[in-house]
Amino acid sequence: MNWKHALTMVLVAPALALAQGKPTDPQIAHIVVTANQIDIDAGKLAKSRTKNKEVQAFAQQMITDHSAVNQQAGALAKKLGVKPEDNATSKSLKEGAAENTAKLNKLKDSQFDKAYVDHEVVYHEQVLGAIDKVLIPGAQNAELKGLIEKVRPAIQAHLDHAKHVQADLGKKK
């Protein structure tokens, strides 16, 4: 007998929200795109510099996943007619990224790997915090809010993965 089975890959999103300052939707769209682009760029840098296979695989995953999110965010902004608007949060994200890149550029081999992965842990923690406290509570448009809610578990998975790589790098000495 032939049965047709349907399986799905879904995200489980436990969201807790604490409202802080509320940016507008065009600002939220800008923050989402900026935050993703920063991690794509960091991933590209790591991929070109690391010799560690685990770090390489992690960096590739960051590039793939954050590119997919940005593609969706771009398409949604276009559909909604939202023009992403630069803001203080985006600026501070970019400043942090520039500092991190400058730091990474001075390091190599295992020191580079450690600094990259340590920063990925902190970065994803920060992004999760922003999602819960600023972006989800702040988004007015339901589709924009839905997109961010859908992204959250991927960020959580990245954080777990980064912590795993961090632990593995700590074992190698």
Place this chain on the structure above:
Amino acid sequence: MKFVPERLEVAAGDRITWTNRDIVPHSVTATAAGMESGELAQGKRWTYVARRKGEIPYLCRFHPVMHGTLIVK
């Protein structure tokens, strides 16, 4: 991120379809069993016909934290 359900029992000859409902790409990969969906973008589906009996553990090539098991009876 996970496969839902993570364990699934099917009969030999059954067709199993995975749908990616996530925003990021995933795969259904079990190298030993020769099962490989390739990259599945959001909304894409992949169907596998389970012919050989046994347990097939599989994962997502991009997110190795995602595991699933197909039990073919």
